[in-house]
Amino acid sequence: MCTATGSGTAVQTLSSSQGRSMSVEAAMMEAGTSTQDALELMIQERTLSGDQDAFMVADLREVVKKHYQFQKALPNVMPFYAVKCNARKEVIATLAKLGTGFDCASKGEMELVLGLGVSPNMIIYANPCKQRSHLQYAAMKGVRMMTFDNEEELPKVAKYHPTARMLLRIQTDDSHSFGQLSSKFGATLGSCGRLLGVARDLGVAVVGVSFHVGSSSQNVPSYTQAIADARKVFQTGTELGHHMQLLDVGGGFPGTEDVQPSFEEMAAAITSALSTHFPEDLRVKFMAEPGRFYVTTAFSAALNVIAKKEVIETAGGSDCTRRRLIYYLNDGIFGSFNFLLFEENRLQPLVVKKPCGPQLLHPSTLWGQTLDGADKILDDVALPELQISDWLVFQNMGAYSVSASTTFNGFVPMPVHVLHHADACSTI
Ligand SMILES: Cc1ncc(COP(=O)(O)O)c(C=O)c1O
Known part of the structure; x- marks a missing residue:
C-alpha cells in the first residue's frame, strides 16, 4: 500500500x-x-x-495499549470508557477485562455493558437528560451514578431513582474543540447553587461534578478552567450539605498522536490543576469519560x-x-x-x-x-x-x-x- x-x-x-x-x-x-x-x-x-x-x-491490542498510556499519564483518574464512541462488544469486553468503567447514554448502552458482566457500580449514566423508562431501568439494575444539568431532571430522579448519586454537569469553554457540546449540555456556574439547593430539598444526593470540554479538544485551558470551576461548585455543594466526593473530567482527549498539545501534555496540565484545586486532604476521587482516545x-x-x-x-x-x-x-x-x-x-x-x-x-x-x-x-x-x-x-x-x-x-x-x-x- x-x-x-x-x-x-x-x-x-x-x-x-x-x-x-x-x-x-x-x-x-x-x-x-x-x-x-x-x-x-x-x-x-x-x-x-x-x-x-x-x-x-x-x-484490540491498540485499545489495550491506549489503556496503559492513559493509566501512565493520569494515574489518579479512573477511565469510564464512553460507549457511544464505539460500542463493539469486543471493545467493551476488552476494556471490562482491563477494569475500566463505562459511560452509558441510554438503556441500550447499559444493557450492552451489563450483559457483558460489568458491575453496575462501574457504570455512569452520563446523559443529563434522561427518558423516564431509561431512568427506571438504571434504578432496577442498580446503576446509581448519573449526571444532571437542569432543575426538571431532579423531581424525575427523586421519584423514579431515589438512590441515585448525581454529578452536576457544568458548562465549559468548548470553543477549541471539534465536537462542541456546551450549547446542549452543562449548567452555568451561576445556576449551580440553585440546582444544588433544589436537589437537597428533594432529597436527591449530589456527590460531585462532571464536565466535558468538547470532543477532540485542542485546548488545555478549557480543562484547567473547568477544574477550577468545579472546585467552586464543590464548595457550594458542601455548604448545602451534599457529600461531594467525585470529579469527572469527561472526554475530549485526542485519538491520534499527530496533534498538539499531545495527550501527555494535556494529562500533565490536568494532573497539576487537580492537585491545585483538589488537594489530597479533600479525598476527592477523579474519573474521566474518554471515548476516541481509546479506539x-x-x-x-x-x-x-x-x-x-x-x-x-x-x-x-x-x-x-x-x-x-x-x-x-x-x-x-x-x-x-x-x-x-x-x-x-x-x-x-x-x-x-x-x-x-x-x-x-x-x-x-x-x-x-x-x-x-x-x-x-x-x-x-x-x-x-x-x-x-x-x-x-x-x-x-x-x-x-x-x-x-x-x-x-x-x-x-x-x-x-x-x-x-x-x-x-x-x-x-
Ligand atoms: C458525556 C460524554 N462523555 C464522553 C464523551 C466522549 O468524548 P471523546 O470521544 O471526545 O473522548 C462524549 C462524547 O460526545 C460525551 O458526550
Missing part, C-alpha cells in the same frame, strides 16, 4: 510485515498478525474472488472503488487543463464516515496497488455510495489514477464510525473483522 498526500509526493510502499502467504482465518488466529497483514490478506482474497464489499479490521487507532477501513468519472478542469481561465478524477467508494457519511459531519477531516487514504514505476498524482474527489449530495468523503486529494475495483484503506477509523453507521439508501454497515479479541490483554 502507498500513502497519497499531495502531488509529487514519493509513493511509499507499506507491505505486510510478515511477507508470507496464509489463509485469512489462519492470519486472524496468529498472535503477531498486524492490521496491515490482515488488510492485505483480505484484500488479496477479495480481489481473487471478485468481492468488492467494504470491511474494517480492528486490532481511534484500533480500526482501519478498506473501501472499494465502485465507479469513476473524469472531469477536465480549466485552471484560472487559462488554456491549461487538468484531469480531476472522481471516485465513488462503497461507504460514506451515512456509514462509517459519519464523523466527518462533526469533525475536521484528517483522512489520508492509502492506495492498495503496487506502483509500477513513478506515479503521476491527480487531483481526486472521493464520494460515498448513497444518492445524497452531501455524501462526500474527501474533496481534494492527490492520488495515483485508480481503476474500478481498486482498494483504498483509511486508518484511524475507530471513533464515532461503526457506532454511527446507518442503513440509509439500503446500504448496510460494513463488517468488522476483529484481531486478537481473545488475547489482546495478554499480548501487550
